Amino acid sequence: MRLEQCRRVFFSFPQVTDPAKHPDYNAWHQLDHQPENRALPGVLHGDRWVRTPADRAASGAQGEPSADARALEAADYVAMYWFADPVADSVGEWLELGRTTGELGRRPDLEWTTRRLTGFFRPLEGRVADGVEISASALPFRIHAGVIVEVVRVAEPSTAGADAALRAWHREHLAAVRRQPGVAGTWTFASRDVTITDVEPVRSKRAGEYLVALHFCESAPADVLAAVRAPALDGLTSVLRTPVSTITPFAWDWFA
Known part of the structure; x- marks a missing residue:
C-alpha cells in the first residue's frame, strides 16, 4: 500500500517535563x-524529529x-505513524501494543x-518540489535534514470562507515554500x-479544525524557515x- 492511499496518520507532539530525562526518553x-x-504489519511508516533549542x-x-x-510551543519532539487499511484493525493492533508494553513495564x-x-489526521496530499524525481509516496522515506512543521487552526471548517482560505494556503503558501x-x-x-493539552486536555472532533503541513528539507530547516x-x-x-x-542515533545531547 502506497502512502497516497493511507487514510489515517497519528501525530504526537510530546514534551519531556524533566530536562534530565531526554537521554532516557x-x-x-x-x-x-x-x-x-x-514492526507492526498495519504500520506503513513511522518517524520522529527533535525540536532542539536552536529550532x-x-x-x-x-x-x-x-x-x-x-x-x-512547549513540545520538544514530533512523532508520526501511518496506518494501512483496514484502518480500524491497524489502529486497534497498535493501541494493543501500547497496552501490552505498559503491562510489561x-x-x-x-x-x-x-x-x-x-x-x-487524514492525509490530504503529498507534493514534491520541482527537480525531485521520486513520488510523493516515497518522500517521507527519503533522507532529509529535518522538516518544517506548520500547524494551523481553521475557524469554521467546511464553510465558504474556509474553502477560500484553504485554497490560498494550499495553492499559494505551500507552493511558495x-x-x-x-x-x-x-x-x-x-x-x-x-x-x-495546555493546562487541561481539550478534545477536538471537528473534522478539519487543525491542519498540519510537513515540509521535508534537504538543508537545515531553521535556515529554510527564515526565508519563508x-x-x-x-x-x-x-x-x-x-x-x-x-x-541521529545515540546523539541525544541537544538539551544538555
Missing part, C-alpha cells in the same frame, strides 16, 4: 518504542499565544512526558480526532511554525 523511543511500532529559537512565536499555541516515558498534541531552495516536498494532513513568509489568511490561525531536526 530517546533511548526508550529509538531502541524500544519505535522499532516495536514499525525553538528559530520558530519565531509572536504575540500573546492562544491555549493551543501555548501547548504546542516498558513505558518509563509516562512519568515525565506530556503529549501536547496527540491524535489522528516548495520553491525555496532546500525543500524537497510537502505532505498535508487534516485533523479528525485530536487532543491538545508566514501566511496571513482570514479564518486561519497559525498555531505553530517551527523547524524540527532529524534525530
Whole structure:
C-alpha cells in the first residue's frame, strides 16, 4: 500500500517535563518504542524529529499565544505513524501494543512526558518540489535534514470562507515554500480526532479544525524557515511554525 492511499496518520507532539530525562526518553523511543511500532504489519511508516533549542529559537512565536499555541510551543519532539487499511484493525493492533508494553513495564516515558498534541489526521496530499524525481509516496522515506512543521487552526471548517482560505494556503503558501531552495516536498494532513493539552486536555472532533503541513528539507530547516513568509489568511490561525531536526542515533545531547 502506497502512502497516497493511507487514510489515517497519528501525530504526537510530546514534551519531556524533566530536562534530565531526554537521554532516557530517546533511548526508550529509538531502541524500544519505535522499532516495536514499525514492526507492526498495519504500520506503513513511522518517524520522529527533535525540536532542539536552536529550532525553538528559530520558530519565531509572536504575540500573546492562544491555549493551543501555548501547548504546542512547549513540545520538544514530533512523532508520526501511518496506518494501512483496514484502518480500524491497524489502529486497534497498535493501541494493543501500547497496552501490552505498559503491562510489561516498558513505558518509563509516562512519568515525565506530556503529549501536547496527540491524535489522528487524514492525509490530504503529498507534493514534491520541482527537480525531485521520486513520488510523493516515497518522500517521507527519503533522507532529509529535518522538516518544517506548520500547524494551523481553521475557524469554521467546511464553510465558504474556509474553502477560500484553504485554497490560498494550499495553492499559494505551500507552493511558495516548495520553491525555496532546500525543500524537497510537502505532505498535508487534516485533523479528525485530536487532543491538545495546555493546562487541561481539550478534545477536538471537528473534522478539519487543525491542519498540519510537513515540509521535508534537504538543508537545515531553521535556515529554510527564515526565508519563508508566514501566511496571513482570514479564518486561519497559525498555531505553530517551527523547524524540527532529524534525530541521529545515540546523539541525544541537544538539551544538555
